[in-house]
Structure formats: C-alpha cells, structure tokens
Amino acid sequence: MKRILLLCLTCLLLAALAVLVLDAVVPLFRSRPANTESAGNWGAPYQLREYFSLHGVAESGALNLVAAIYLGYRAFDTLGETIVLVISVAGVLLFTGAR
Amino acid sequence: MAGAIILILILTGIAGVVLVDNLIKKVMSLVILNSAIVILFVWSGSLTGSEAPIMLAGARDIVDPLPQAIMLTDIVIGICVTAVALAIVLRIYERWGTVSRRKLEKLMNENDD
Amino acid sequence: MKESKIVVLVSRKLVPYILLFGLYLISYGHLSPGGGFQGGAVLSSAMLLLCLSRGVAATRRLFRYRAVSAVEITAFALFLAMAAAGTALGVSFLGNFLPLGRIGEVPSSGFILFLNLIIGLEVGAGITLICYSLLQEE
Amino acid sequence: MTEALPLLILLPFAASVLCLLARLLRRLLLAQVVAVLSLGGILLILGLLLPVLHSQGGLTYSMGGWPEPLGIALNFDTLAWSSSVMGTVVGLCALLFAIGERKYDSDFYFFFLLLVAGMEGVILTGDLFNMFVFIEIVSISSYILIAYSLSRDSLWACLRYLLLSSLSIFLFLLGLFLVYRIMGTFSLRLITASLSSAGGTVPPAASDSASGTAKALGLAVAALTVGIGLKAAFVPLHTWLPDAHAAAPHPVSALLSGVMIKVSFLAVWRILAALGTTGLQALFRWIGPLTALLAVGLALCQTDSKRLLAFHSVSQMGLITAAFGAAAGGGSAGLSASLAHILSHSLFKSLLFLSVGAAIHLTGERDLQRSSAISTPPWLMPFFLVGALSISGLPPFNGFVSKTLVVSLFKSSPLLATALRLAAVGTAASMIKLSGMFRRGRMEPLAADEAVVGSGRSAPSPFFLIPLSLLALLCLAGGIAPRFLIGSLVVSATGEPSGGFPSAYTAEHLIESGIYAALAAGVYLLIRTHRASRVLKRIRDLRLSLDGSLVLIVAAVVLFVVLGGILRGGFPSALFSR
Numbered sequence: 018m019k020r021i022l023l024l025c026l027t028c029l030l031l032a033a034l035a036v037l038v039l040d041a042v043v044p045l046f047r048s049r050p051a052n053t054e055s056a057g058n059w060g061a062p063y064q065l066r067e068y069f070s071l072h073g074v075a076e077s078g079a080l081n082l083v084a085a086i087y088l089g090y091r092a093f094d095t096l097g098e099t100i101v102l103v104i105s106v107a108g109v110l111l112f113t114g115a116r
Numbered sequence: 117m118a119g120a121i122i123l124i125l126i127l128t129g130i131a132g133v134v135l136v137d138n139l140i141k142k143v144m145s146l147v148i149l150n151s152a153i154v155i156l157f158v159w160s161g162s163l164t165g166s167e168a169p170i171m172l173a174g175a176r177d178i179v180d181p182l183p184q185a186i187m188l189t190d191i192v193i194g195i196c197v198t199a200v201a202l203a204i205v206l207r208i209y210e211r212w213g214t215v216s217r218r219k220l221e222k223l224m225n226e227n228d229d
Numbered sequence: 230m231k232e233s234k235i236v237v238l239v240s241r242k243l244v245p246y247i248l249l250f251g252l253y254l255i256s257y258g259h260l261s262p263g264g265g266f267q268g269g270a271v272l273s274s275a276m277l278l279l280c281l282s283r284g285v286a287a288t289r290r291l292f293r294y295r296a297v298s299a300v301e302i303t304a305f306a307l308f309l310a311m312a313a314a315g316t317a318l319g320v321s322f323l324g325n326f327l328p329l330g331r332i333g334e335v336p337s338s339g340f341i342l343f344l345n346l347i348i349g350l351e352v353g354a355g356i357t358l359i360c361y362s363l364l365q366e367e
Numbered sequence: 368m369t370e371a372l373p374l375l376i377l378l379p380f381a382a383s384v385l386c387l388l389a390r391l392l393r394r395l396l397l398a399q400v401v402a403v404l405s406l407g408g409i410l411l412i413l414g415l416l417l418p419v420l421h422s423q424g425g426l427t428y429s430m431g432g433w434p435e436p437l438g439i440a441l442n443f444d445t446l447a448w449s450s451s452v453m454g455t456v457v458g459l460c461a462l463l464f465a466i467g468e469r470k471y472d473s474d475f476y477f478f479f480l481l482l483v484a485g486m487e488g489v490i491l492t493g494d495l496f497n498m499f500v501f502i503e504i505v506s507i508s509s510y511i512l513i514a515y516s517l518s519r520d521s522l523w524a525c526l527r528y529l530l531l532s533s534l535s536i537f538l539f540l541l542g543l544f545l546v547y548r549i550m551g552t553f554s555l556r557l558i559t560a561s562l563s564s565a566g567g568t569v570p571p572a573a574s575d576s577a578s579g580t581a582k583a584l585g586l587a588v589a590a591l592t593v594g595i596g597l598k599a600a601f602v603p604l605h606t607w608l609p610d611a612h613a614a615a616p617h618p619v620s621a622l623l624s625g626v627m628i629k630v631s632f633l634a635v636w637r638i639l640a641a642l643g644t645t646g647l648q649a650l651f652r653w654i655g656p657l658t659a660l661l662a663v664g665l666a667l668c669q670t671d672s673k674r675l676l677a678f679h680s681v682s683q684m685g686l687i688t689a690a691f692g693a694a695a696g697g698g699s700a701g702l703s704a705s706l707a708h709i710l711s712h713s714l715f716k717s718l719l720f721l722s723v724g725a726a727i728h729l730t731g732e733r734d735l736q737r738s739s740a741i742s743t744p745p746w747l748m749p750f751f752l753v754g755a756l757s758i759s760g761l762p763p764f765n766g767f768v769s770k771t772l773v774v775s776l777f778k779s780s781p782l783l784a785t786a787l788r789l790a791a792v793g794t795a796a797s798m799i800k801l802s803g804m805f806r807r808g809r810m811e812p813l814a815a816d817e818a819v820v821g822s823g824r825s826a827p828s829p830f831f832l833i834p835l836s837l838l839a840l841l842c843l844a845g846g847i848a849p850r851f852l853i854g855s856l857v858v859s860a861t862g863e864p865s866g867g868f869p870s871a872y873t874a875e876h877l878i879e880s881g882i883y884a885a886l887a888a889g890v891y892l893l894i895r896t897h898r899a900s901r902v903l904k905r906i907r908d909l910r911l912s913l914d915g916s917l918v919l920i921v922a923a924v925v926l927f928v929v930l931g932g933i934l935r936g937g938f939p940s941a942l943f944s945r
Contacts, residue, residue, distance in 0.1 A: 030925055031127050033925045035123060038123070041545070041586040042545070046119065046163070065551060066165065068436075080171050080333060081171075081262065083188070084259045084264045088341045092344065093323055096323065097189075099308055103301065103302075104478065104511070105200045109200060112203035113203055113206065126541075153544070160548060186496050190499075193500070197503070201530075204522060205526065309381055313377060324431045
C-alpha cells in the first residue's frame, strides 16, 4: 500500500518536474542569435566563447582550449577537484580497511 | 532529439534513485544522473559552434570550451562520490549481508527496540 | 578462479602500450584532445587490466601500495607547490609563472604542461588505489 | 594584503598534505600539531585582514590573475570574514577536543582540516561552479567523518546522507546549467551586475520571450536553493540531519551542527542575493517558523542525547531562515538578525555538542533514560548550563540577544510569532530534559577504557577544558556586550547604520524570557507523565524511510518553483526589482 502510494507520488512529481523543466528550458533553445556581437554585458555563452577563441591561445599558450581553461583560467576548480580525489581515495581506503 | 534523451536520462535517474530497492542500483542511478548532467552541458555547449576547441590553423567556429572544461571537473567528482558510496555499500553489505533498503531499515528498527 | 593463458598474455603485451598511450595523452594534453585527467584515467585502466588479469596481489607486488600512495601524495603536494609558487614569484596564486614558449610545440604553454603531468600522475595513482582496495580478493 | 586571501584556503590544504605524510610515517603528533597550527594561522591571517577590510570595505582576489568572467575570484567581505572566523574558532575548539579524546589517527585530522578548508572555500568563492567544487569537498569529507567510527548507525546515516546529498547536488548542477545558459557566466558579482543593469528588462539571452527567461531563472534559483538547502536543513530537506549528526564523532557533530549547516545557508543567501528572486526569500518566512516548531516537537520526543541536540540544530535553522525570510520586503533588520543568530547559534550549539560529547566520552552512556543514573564529573555542568541557557534564549547569554532580535521581526504577524515563541518554550523544556544527563547519579561511570575513566575522575583534561571554556566565554561575552561583539560585525556585513542594532535588554523582553522558562518547566513536567511518554515513544518511532526523504527533495523543487512563482507575483516584472 505504502509502496504504491510512493510510486504514484513519484510519477506525479516527475511529471510535474518534467513539465516545469520543459516549460522553462525549451524557449532558451528555440533560437540562436545570429549576430554574436550584439549580445550585451556577458549576456550569453557566446561572448565567453568568442573571447576564448580570439585570445585564448595567445594568453595561455595552449592550443587545446579545454586544457587552457581547465588548467589556466579555471585552475582553482582543478585544485579543488584533485583535493576531492585525494579525500575520496583516503575515504575508500578507510572504509575498505586496506592499509 | 538530444534534449529528449537527456530528459529521459534525468527522469530515469531520479526514478531509479527513489524507487529502486537495491542500494547499488541507487548508486548507479546517481551515476546516470551525473552522466545526464555532463551530456546536457556538453550538448548545450556544442550548439554554439561546429568545430572542436583545438585551435589548429583554420579553426574558427569552435564550440564553447567552458562547459567541456568544467564537466571534466564534474566527471572526476562524480567518480569520487561513486567510489565512496560503493565503499560504504560494501561495508554495509559486509555487516548486514544485504543491500536491500527495505530489509536494512527493518533491521535497523528492530535493533532499536 | 583459474587463470586464462590468453588473457594473461594479451594483457601483459597490452599494458606497456596502454601506459605509453596514457603518457602521450598527458604530455600532448595542451596541444591535442586529451590532458591530465584523461591520460591519468588511461594509466589507471592499465593497472585495472593488470589487477583483473593477474590478480590484485600480483599487481601490488609489481606496483607497491606505499609507492603508489607516495606518488599520489607527492603529486598533490606538487600541485599545491605550483599554485603557491605563483604567489611567491609575484604573478598570482595559480598564475602561470613559466614562459609560454613557442606555441604548438610540446614544451610550451608554461605550467599547463607540468600541471597536466602532475594531474595525470595524481589521477592515475588515485584510481589505482581505489581499484586496489575495492578489488580485494577474499 | 590581498595576497593573503588564497592562504586562507591553501594553509589547511598544505597542512592536510602533512597529515597524509604523518599517516605514512605513523607520527600522530605531527598531524595534531600541524592541524592546530594551520587553524591558528588562519585566525592570525583573518585578524590581520580585519583592518584592511575596514578601510576598503571588501576585497577581491582573482585566481591566477584572470579577471572575472574568464577566471575565478575570491570575494572577501565582512559577511565572509565573520563566518570564516566563526568556522575557524569552532573548528579549532572541536580540534582540541578531538585531540583530547585520544581515539583518532592522523587520517581523522586530514579529513577534518579539509572539511574546514572546504567551508572556507564555500564562503569565500565568488563563482558558482567553484562553489559546487567546494561543496563537494565539504560533503565528501563530512560523509567520511560521519562514518568514521564505522559503527552500525553511522554507516547507515552516512549512506543516507550521501544519497540525499548527491540527488540534491544533481539539482544544483541543473540550476548551474540554467544559470550558465541564461547569464553566460558563473560569476556571482557579474550576474548581480548584469541583472541590475538590465533593470526591468530581461538579460540578452538566447531567448525570444522575456517571460521564458524569467521562468527559467525561477527554476534555476529553485534548483540551486534546494541543491544547497539540503545541507542547510530547513523543513522538507531536514530528514538526514538528526541521523547524521547524532552518529558522527562528537567533535565532528559540533563542527557540522555549528558551522556546516550555516555555511550552506550562507551559500543560499549569496545565491538569492545575486540572482535576486524575492519570491523564494518570502517563502522562507513561512518555512522558518514551521521548521522551528516541527523540529522542537520532534526533539522533545527523543531520548538519545545527541539526536535531541541534532533536532535542535534543525529548529535553530528555522529561526535563522525565518529572519532571512522576514527581510524579503526590503530592509536589513531581518538580515542582521539572521546573521546574529547564525553566529550565536554556532557558538552555543558547538558548546552543547562538545559538553554532551565529553559527558558521553567520560561515562560511555548516551541514552537519557539510562544516563540519569550515572554521575558525570561535576566540572562539566557549568559548561552545559551556559549552552542550555543560551539556546533557550535566557539572559545574559548570546542566544537571548539574537533570539529576541528574530522574534521581534514578527510583530506584525501573530501566527508566525506564536509559532516561534512556542518553539522557544519547547527548546527550553527539552534542555531541562537533557540536563538529566548531568545530574549526580547513584552509579559511578562504567566506561570500558580505564585510562578514560581515570582522566575523568581526577583533574579534567586541558584539551576538554580549553575549548569548552573558550566557547562558554564567547557565549557570555556575546550576551553581555552584543553591540560590541556581534553588533559591529553584523552591521558592517548587512549594511545597516550603526545605530540600527537594537538592544535586547528591555523589560518587556526580559519578562518574556522569564515566562518562557516558567512555561518550559510546565511542559517538562507534562512530558514526564506516563501517558505522555507513551505518545512520545510512538512519535519517536515514526521514521521516514530513505525513499520518502528522496521523494521529498523532488517535491521540494516542484514546490519551490511553484510557490516561489506565486509569491513573486507575476513573473517578468517583479523578478528583477530587488
């Protein structure tokens, strides 16, 4: 009984979530601005991409722009990520008792 | 099309986390959710251009590299969470001999009294 | 479990090439698709292959647990040191304090190359350690 | 001096490397010394930064020298300063306590330091994706610390917390995606600037209709709020907290309850301040009192001492969110009350957790029904008393000041004010119940560890005395000189003129708190009756299953989107007028 209730509730909520997400997100994807220069003050993803493609290589020295961002512009994220890795390795070792 | 697939992945993942009884499958559903997020970011970044963001000679209309870069971070974090979760599930299995959520909660409530 | 000759032989021949490919991905990460994390994941996949084909115990004899952990800790410490070196040399915290070099060559792009190496080792060693502990045989 | 900002995060990271080294070399002392030194170093840097902060208002540090839409910046203002001081002081006290407990190896200090560093990062960072990374550092290290004892309850509590938190982090990422799609950047400062410069119009996103973007932004804010709000534990999202905080080792409980939930709430605060949707903030006005009342009711039913305290963390979060929500209409009185209660709650709740933890450590008994027969060392009593009086909102402690501030915000709505007052009475009553632990019992403690018992009977260990007395002194100081201690911080953080911090010591408030105490004694006598205890037992046994709490998260998002939209009143126009 409880399980059926949970099932129905979940389906209902998932449907509601899907409707809300679709309602909000679909307009965002409907059109793509043709002229990227017209976008205002960091209004859309197009501007950052434009900047990286124009200046990224010269500023970071890496041809691979993903690497330039991953280790250059946003290296602080990467620092945090390595720390997450170190923590979870130590945690897995703790939990499995393999020391 | 890709959007529909992502939506299906997200709904599958949430439904899996909520409804499935097996703890390992719950963790797997979390992996599905994380993959859905990765695909979502990379796909939406790819809509902005047509070439890979490797600036060899002639590359001009590149896709947005930022989502790809931050998704690398997200993938690593996803791996780490999954590893920790699996280690805990392993430990729970060693202690109780079951990975069923219902059985575990029943055992916990019985032990309380 | 019985060992299969084919699996052992193939994995033995394959592992060096996988390691090489991982190193290639790491060291060319700033020039072509790839990078530290991807290369590190490939490195650890070689270790995973060894663990699966030869057994964890045999692999742990080849790559000692303490050595792998030392690599991981050293890589982490080096990353922090690289980050702090930027401040010390007057650039900025996590700033690129090495010369960029000629763009397009392997020794270029300043410390991105070195960070790639560090992260490659870190990810490789970290995932190997996770494999070691989750794949323990009873 | 700005160069010192990244040191706040780098210092504990570097210390954690040394802790790993100490594990390899098996030198526990090295890990302990390094941990204490690094937290002390952070306090020193924060002290040095204070004059700079006063003269410049706020500091910004660009990581790697990349300006903001390209790179990541650290934003350091008075809000960040006060919350990182709070985090470090509580962290240091908990650390000393952990050293005094003498049962953790160097791994523990590694995770502990990274937990503190992660919280510093969440407070300092000015970038949403970077915030996600630091939240993951905080959550993974807290998962591991909760399950550190590898006991039955702690493993299950940890897994439960992990699953709930991962689902909410997924929602956070979904919100991040929408923010990036709409705004094109993760930088909180630029988002604020872009939204306020756009005025009534929608930012130039890839949309053809203004209301479409507004809707997407509403969804994004709701997803982000639920994503971090799970850790801040207000009502539909609180289900993990009592289990997790009760199962964790005592110093970790103090740190999690004292600091982590508030840091997560400050993250929600920052997000709502940047993305500026008053609708959700107005929702908190209702969620807060509900949280406070519900959690106090559940706390009264508990017999496990740490579970009881954990429920009180939820209820105090209710007060904090209520004050935050009361600021939705504008005006900073609500914000300053919220921040004041954040600061004072972190002090008295960690004091309570540490003193109860010390009692459990020394007697080996955590159940209230049994522990009243066992006598605890008498020197613990005053520390507990300070915390209990403070959380009950009695003068002259800091809880009185901040609680009075919060309740006085709700003068215009009697319903919510009554809920908050009832919660205050319940809090005091359950503190009377908890004090049963510290009565002189008939039996001597039966701890298995002989050395532990010995140290309890003779002179108390300085590692217990120093953190407890430091926290107790701060509680007292916050109550005696609120204007000087809390007031000046709060005022500069929330931008209220210096005369605006009202005094709590009026005859009316003093009488009110006296009435609470009297009512609380009555409630305590009521719940001790035989019939009531059966009802309490029945309520205590109602446990929400894991699946139920997971569904609640999804429900919370849907609820927040819908209610936030309704409270905002018309999507596009009112959205950007903060």
